Amino acid sequence: MIARWNRFIGLFRRTEPGDSLAVARIACGLCVLWTIGSMVSAGLVQVLWLDAAHGGYRERVGVNWLVALLGGPEPAVVWTLVIGGLLGGAALVAGIAGRVAALVAGQALTALVFLNSQAAGSYDLMLTNALWILVLSRSTATLSLACRLRRGAWRSAVEVPAWPRYLLLIQLVAIYFSTGIQKLSNCWTPAGGFSALYYILQQPSWQRGDMHWIAHVYPLTQFGTALTWIWELTSPLLLLAVYFRATPQRPGRLRRLFARIHYIPVFVAIGVTMHLLTWLLMDVGTFTWVALAYYPAIARPTTIPRFITRLTNRASPHEKHVCGPSR
Amino acid sequence: MGAESASRFERGRWRGRAAAVLPHFVALYVIYHVVGILVGSVPAPGDALNRTAWRNPSVRSEIDAWTARLNRLGWRVTPAELEDTCYHACRRLVAAQHAALTPFQAYQYHTGTQQAWSMFVAPHRHPSLLHIDVRRAGGAWEPVYVARSDTATWRRGQFDHIRFRSAIFRFAWPQYRAAYADFAAWVADRAADDFPDAAEIRIRYFTFTSLSPEQARAGVVPTGAFDHTVTLPLGPRR
Numbered sequence: 001m002i003a004r005w006n007r008f009i010g011l012f013r014r015t016e017p018g019d020s021l022a023v024a025r026i027a028c029g030l031c032v033l034w035t036i037g038s039m040v041s042a043g044l045v046q047v048l049w050l051d052a053a054h055g056g057y058r059e060r061v062g063v064n065w066l067v068a069l070l071g072g073p074e075p076a077v078v079w080t081l082v083i084g085g086l087l088g089g090a091a092l093v094a095g096i097a098g099r100v101a102a103l104v105a106g107q108a109l110t111a112l113v114f115l116n117s118q119a120a121g122s123y124d125l126m127l128t129n130a131l132w133i134l135v136l137s138r139s140t141a142t143l144s145l146a147c148r149l150r151r152g153a154w155r156s157a158v159e160v161p162a163w164p165r166y167l168l169l170i171q172l173v174a175i176y177f178s179t180g181i182q183k184l185s186n187c188w189t190p191a192g193g194f195s196a197l198y199y200i201l202q203q204p205s206w207q208r209g210d211m212h213w214i215a216h217v218y219p220l221t222q223f224g225t226a227l228t229w230i231w232e233l234t235s236p237l238l239l240l241a242v243y244f245r246a247t248p249q250r251p252g253r254l255r256r257l258f259a260r261i262h263y264i265p266v267f268v269a270i271g272v273t274m275h276l277l278t279w280l281l282m283d284v285g286t287f288t289w290v291a292l293a294y295y296p297a298i299a300r301p302t303t304i305p306r307f308i309t310r311l312t313n314r315a316s317p318h319e320k321h322v323c324g325p326s327r
Numbered sequence: 328m329g330a331e332s333a334s335r336f337e338r339g340r341w342r343g344r345a346a347a348v349l350p351h352f353v354a355l356y357v358i359y360h361v362v363g364i365l366v367g368s369v370p371a372p373g374d375a376l377n378r379t380a381w382r383n384p385s386v387r388s389e390i391d392a393w394t395a396r397l398n399r400l401g402w403r404v405t406p407a408e409l410e411d412t413c414y415h416a417c418r419r420l421v422a423a424q425h426a427a428l429t430p431f432q433a434y435q436y437h438t439g440t441q442q443a444w445s446m447f448v449a450p451h452r453h454p455s456l457l458h459i460d461v462r463r464a465g466g467a468w469e470p471v472y473v474a475r476s477d478t479a480t481w482r483r484g485q486f487d488h489i490r491f492r493s494a495i496f497r498f499a500w501p502q503y504r505a506a507y508a509d510f511a512a513w514v515a516d517r518a519a520d521d522f523p524d525a526a527e528i529r530i531r532y533f534t535f536t537s538l539s540p541e542q543a544r545a546g547v548v549p550t551g552a553f554d555h556t557v558t559l560p561l562g563p564r565r
Contacts, residue, residue, distance in 0.1 A: 012350040012357070042488045047513070057494075057513035058506065065437060110439035118497050118506055119490035122446050128439035129364075163357060170361055178368035178444040185449030186392040195540075199450030202537040204475050205496040215543030285489035 011166070015159035016301035018141035022095070023304055024168060025102070025139035027293035028130050029092025031286045032105045035127065036085045036112070049078050049115040056116075064114035066107055073115060084108040092134070095144020099135050106131030122179075123287040129171055130293055137164030143308070155308070168297035169242065173235050175291075180232025187225070194225040206282040224277075231270050238267055238298070245300065268298055360440070363431035367442030371424040372417045379501040381410060384453040384534075455499035455532035457486070458553070461518055461525040461561075468529060471522070482517065499532050499555060511557040519564035531556040 039045050046055040054075050061073050070077045088105025091097050106128050113124045138160040140146040147156045186192035187199055198221040201211045214221060241263040244255040272292065279288035296304060380386060387406075390413075394406045404412070428435075435441045459481065460468040471481035474495070485491055498507040511530045518528045535551025 009350045009354055012353045038488065039490065042484050044485055044488055044490065047485065048490055048494070052509065052513070057510045059509050106439050116490075116494070118494040118503070121489070121493055122444055125439075125441055125443055129442075132438050132440050163353065167357065167360065171364060174364050174368040174442065175444050178370060178442070179446045182370045182445045182448045185389055186396070187450050191396055192392065196447070196450050198540060199452055199537050200447055203451050203454045204456050205451075205454065205492055207475055209475075212538075212543050215538070215540040218540040283487075283489055283492065 012161070012163050014162045016162045016165070017157065017305045018138060018160040019143060019155075019304040019308060020165050020296040020299055020301060021134070021137050021139040021160065021168075022141070022143035023296040024130065024293050025092050025095065025098065025134055026143065027289065027296075028102075028127065028134060029089045029094075029105070031127055031290050031293060032085060032089030032092065032109060032131070034289070035124070035286050036082055036089065036109065040082065040086075045078065045082055046075070048119045049073075049082075049112055050075060058116060058118075061115040062117060064111050066111040067115065078112070078115070081108045081111050085112065092139075095140045096146050098138065098140035098144070098146065102131045102134035102139070106135065121285060121287070122175075123285050123290050126175060126290045126294075127286065130168065130290065133164050133167045133171065136167070137161070139164075142305075155305075155312075157305075162301065165297045165301070168294050169239065172291075172294040172297065173238055176232045176235035180229065180235065183229055183232070188229050190226075194222040194229075197221040197225040197228070201281060206284055208281060208283055211281070224274075227270065228274060231267070231274070235267075237263065241267070242298070264298065268295065271295070359431075359434075363428075363435055363440070364442060366424070366427045366431060367435060368444060369424055369427075370445065371421050372445075376414075376417060376421060377502045378414065381414075382501055384536075385449065385451045388452055389449055450537075452537050453534055453551075454537065455534040455555075457495050457498075458529075458531050458533055459514060459518075460529045461522050462527045462529070463524055464526045471518070481521065499534070507555060508557070511559065515559040515561060516564050519561040522561070523565075525561050527558060527560055529556065529558045 039048070047057060049061065050056040051061045051073060052059050063073055067073055067077060067081070070080065084104050085108030088101045088103075088108060091101035092105060109124065109131070110128050113120045113128075141158050141160045142156045143154060148154050150156075183196070185196060187196035188194070198214060198218055201207070201214050201221070240254075241258050244252075244258045245264060248255070248259070272295070275288040275291050278284060381390075390406050390410055394404060394409050397404050397409065457472070457474045458470060459472040459479075460470050462468050470476075470479040472483065472486060473479040474486070486495065494506070494510070497503045498510055514530055515528050518525060531553045532555045533551055533553050535549040538547055538549055
């Protein structure tokens with residue numbers, strides 16, 4: 001028992017390059033800027049996040065602990081949260097004050113969204129969950145202004161704890177699996193002819209434009225429905241696949257099968273295609289980008305640094321961008 | 328000098344001990360966090376406890392489809408019986424989840440890590456489209472905003488924003504009647520300013536049945552009816 005616990009504890013001593021978490025941090029920061037910034041630019045802050053006495057449509061808005069602590073849903077409080085959220089998002093993108101920026105952005109967004117649950121979506125929770133994991137991680141170790149100021153280079157080879165990346169992965173799988181098992185409608189199943197995506201795309205609430213043309217490619221929507229449903233329901237296999245990938249030296253038929261069918265690249269390809277098509281065909285806010293912000297966690301810890309090195313070397317072949325760890 | 332190096336040694340020893348113990352605390356915290364995620368992610372159909380939501384035609388057609396399917400499989404059940412069974416199962420599930428979530432609720436509430444992942448659970452086969460019209464004194468109704476229209480585009484930048492879309496989608500459901508009344512009053516206040524010569528405003532939904540692929544290919548026009556109609560005078564709001 002103690003030996004098993006100690007083996008488990010080894011997971012929390014494991015370190016790896018910080019690039020995956022850094023990319024997730026930048027993506028989350030951009031999503032925060034978009035989700036709050038678009039409310040400001042559309043003039044909707046007072047309409048959706050303040051009560052009727054201050055120009056909102058709701059007689060009374062919801063108040064979470066932070067808003068209550070700050071003095072209630074007054075315009076000054078709501079605008080403080082808006083500005084705090086925007087500053088937190090910008091700091092995340094730039095990569096300064098990593099944990100504090102994630103905490104400020106996450107708490108501001110949680111409080112704002114709580115003000116009006118009628119104008120919220122699951123993408124908000126996806127974002128606040130990711131931000132909390134960034135609070136727990138050293139996401140500014142590389143690809144950040146903090147790194148530039150500390151080490152004189154934008155990138156660093158300093159290793160960071162790996163467990164926050166595992167948390168991102170577990171959260172992503174929990175989201176996909178949970179949404180998969182809730183798709184109980186007849187239309188998601190063979191009994192309903194796998195017609196769910198077709199009818200979802202006919203719902204005017206989320207349409208970008210007229211979608212009658214989709215009837216001419218109905219079999220494609222049926223294929224997409226079946227694929228999405230099966231892909232979500234089998235998403236926990238991703239955790240197994242990541243474990244298999246990390247332990248290739250061990251024996252096992254299943255491990256070999258996963259490697260042969262390229263499970264992880266196929267999973268990522270389906271996920272990215274599904275999210276991009278959703279964004280192309282439907283207005284679902286930041287959903288696509290928040291979901292994709294989790295994807296760097298799927299990559300091998302060395303894949304993203306290698307990719308960035310290749311990219312930066314191509315851009316400026318004579319410059320050296322990465323600093324080694326300084327101890 | 329000797330005392331200083333001894334205290335440095337002592338500090339280093341404490342730091343070493345802390346570094347050895349820290350992963351155990353982190354592990355316990357991560358276990359707690361992950362169990363919270365998993366318990367929270369278990370589907371809890373909270374909305375299903377509101378029986379007015381079951382009157383929605385999309386929900387009714389789902390119940391009818393499942394009743395037919397279960398009868399084909401040999402379970403003799405009527406739509407009303409199935410609805411009751413589902414309702415009581417939902418109540419039990421929500422109660423069980425609530426109990427299981429108790430140790431995590433305060434943590435998730437304060438950290439923003441609540442879980443609710445019911446996304447596109449079922450297509451809405453009877454969607455509703457928001458229509459807003461104004462009428463000048465003695466004139467006819469003029470559409471000023473129609474969802475997804477390129478001609479009636481009053482305050483489109485606001486109504487078409489994803490967050491307002493979410494709210495407008497909900498207003499067509501019976502459990503959001505009160506919120507819809509608030510929304511209608513807010514719209515009327517804005518219209519009173521933006522259309523100074525208008526006497527009345529009418530806010531309503533056009534609810535229709537989505538066309539099947541065969542109907543859409545044949546060029547059938549969706550049929551439906553207006554409901555949730557609210558008409559308000561604008562004069563008193565100026």
